[in-house]
Structures are given as structure tokens and as C-alpha cells.
Amino acid sequence: MRIGELSRRTGVSVPTIKYYLREGLLPAGELTSPNQASYDETHERRLRLIRALLDVGGLSIAGIREVLAAIEDRERPVHKMLGAAADRVVPRYTEEPGEGVVVARKTVAELIARRGWSTSPEGPAAEALAVALAALTEVGHGGFAQVLDTYAEAAERVAKADLEYVAGNVEREELVEGVVVGTVLGDAMFAALRRLAHVDASRKVFGAGG
């Protein structure tokens, strides 16, 4: 199909598609004449993935480039590949961590040991958790960490359901894409569900008092 048809099918404007082509997020089409290229379903699917990561996942163009690189690196074993892809969709903190983060890292390492999780207490996800815990303490809500084990248990259930979906429904080639999409869109989904459940819980606790 031509670029106009690709635009019509995906709802992404032609200038935006050309921008993604220039940025290398979308592979070039097959040249059918010096000024015209032809695109297929793989382009359509890639374009929808870019939009989902951008609009719903809130990733930057640079972040999407990293995620796509992980999806395309077919040489690593599955387990390592999934880990690398997951690491790239975790926000990374470039600022020098404060004192609070040093304390929070210990809390995170203890949690990982307590849950018996076979995961490194030094990876980007553990660091992101330590940064969030330190930020809670900094704004005077350090006590919120009392919910940590409830959150961890909920995360275990959710992660198990995620992996069951991935193992049962996704072809090997699409495994990494499935994990990345599930990670980013799954976060968006869970965040929205948590808010819906908040409204219900809040009505029950505060509704009568007005």
C-alpha cells in the first residue's frame, strides 16, 4: 500500500509517518519508483505499536527507539531478551541519588529476600522502586511503605497472569513485543483500575461523612 493508505488505516498523518521513517522507528518501504515506496502489514502493525507506546505508555521517541531495538535483537536467549526489554521501559534516574535512596535500597533488598524473588536487587526496576520509596519519605509519607507487601503480593498475581498470557498466546518472535506492550499498557491499565477501585473504596470510607 502507499503511504496515504497506511495513514488512512492507522489514523497517523503522512508527515508524522515520514518523521518516524526519518527517525528510523519505522523501516523504509519497498521502493516502487524513485519517488514512491510501498508499505505492508508489518509497517501498519509497527506504526500502531509506536502510537500505543507514545500515547498510552507515555514513552519518549528515544525510549521507543530503545524498546524497538530490544524487540529486534533476536540473538539473545528468551529469558535475557525479556529482561533487557523490560529494563528499557523502566524510567531511569540520571540524577545523583540522595541519602534517602541509599536507605530505600536496603528496604527493597529486604523485600526481594522476604518474597523469595529470584531477581537482582540492583537492576533498574529495584532502583525505580527505591527512588519511589525515597520520594514518599521526602514528601512526608514514608509511612505509606506499610502497603509495600500488599502491593508486592498484588504484583505477583498480576505478573503471573501476564506471563501466562505471554506463554500461552504469543508466538516466540512476538514474545518480546508482547512483554513490552504488556508492561507499558499493563501499567496504564493497572493505574486506571487502581483509580476506579479508589473511588469505590473512598465512597465506603468517606462517603457517609460527606
Next chain:
Amino acid sequence: MRIGELSRRTGVSVPTIKYYLREGLLPAGELTSPNQASYDETHERRLRLIRALLDVGGLSIAGIREVLAAIEDRERPVHKMLGAAADRVVPRYTEEPGEGVVVARKTVAELIARRGWSTSPEGPAAEALAVALAALTEVGHGGFAQVLDTYAEAAERVAKADLEYVAGNVEREELVEGVVVGTVLGDAMFAALRRLAHVDASRKVFGAGG
């Protein structure tokens, strides 16, 4: 304290503090001379809140302004105030929703009815969930919605723990702040925990095969 001391205590640079003052995110200090203002603990706390929402929560300056406005609106009853604050930290989608979103809204309304949640199927959180579900379908992972009830159950547990923390530990005046901080930082916390649990679950499923 002077602006230099405020900067030293919070790790936020003086030019950045001045920027927040100009943008109205941080209330002006008390003038002690025509060119000098004095700041107190409320400024320090507000500054930490701004940095947490910005760095960990990933909110924009405009988003933070809305959240702070909700925190400061003391006239609304508690339950409505919490709802308004929560609504503002949900990403809102300004684009015209596609066909997929119309279908997904029905799925969301059915879920809300099935769980018996006393919450509107038309609020921003329900819309955010519909957008995430539609995006999953668009990128060819519509089947991922099979995890929806597992996610919803996990969200209920997490929301209950959140509200118990808020009801038990937070003063009435800080209630909204607690919910906003808990919502934004709680999302970051849960997302990090979900990734940690993924690594563990992934090792169990894919670890042996390599």
C-alpha cells in the same frame, strides 16, 4: 530561611526554585527587604512534593499546577475533593477516540458492574482504561484483556491498603495531598514491583529453556 538555604536543604537549584516561584507552583516567600524573601518549612515541603511529582510521577508542570490547585481547594467535601484530585492525575486523552475505544468502553462498564464498584463508567479513570484496552487490541494483543479480572482484583486489594493508610495516618488537611502523592508514587511503586515480579515469573517459565 533564605532561598540559598532552601536550595541546599532540598537539592533544588536556586534558578529552578525561582522558576517555580514565577510559575506560581511555589507560594512567594515573606519579603524581609525589597530584594530578599524568607522561606519556611511549608516551602520546603511543597518543593519536595513538586520534585516527587515531576521526577518520579512524571507529571508535567501544567499537570502539577492542576494537582496543587486540587490540594488547595479546601471547600469541597472530602469525598468529592479526593475524586477531583484523583481525576487530575489520570492522563487525559484529547485526541478523538477511535472505534476501538467505543468497544472498550463497553468492556469497562461491564467490568465495573461485575465487580460491583460504585464508580462512574464515564470518569477519566474509566476512559483511561478503555484507551489502554483499545491500544492493546490495536497492536494485536487484544487477548491480553483476559488478565483484566486478575488486575481488577489486585487493584481492589491495593486500593483498600491505600485507603487504610490514608484514613489512619493522614490528617484531614493533608488528605488530598496524601491521595495525590499515593496515586502518583503508588503507580511508580507498583510498576516497579510488577517488573521485579516479572523477572521472577519469567525465570520460572522461560529460565530452563534458555
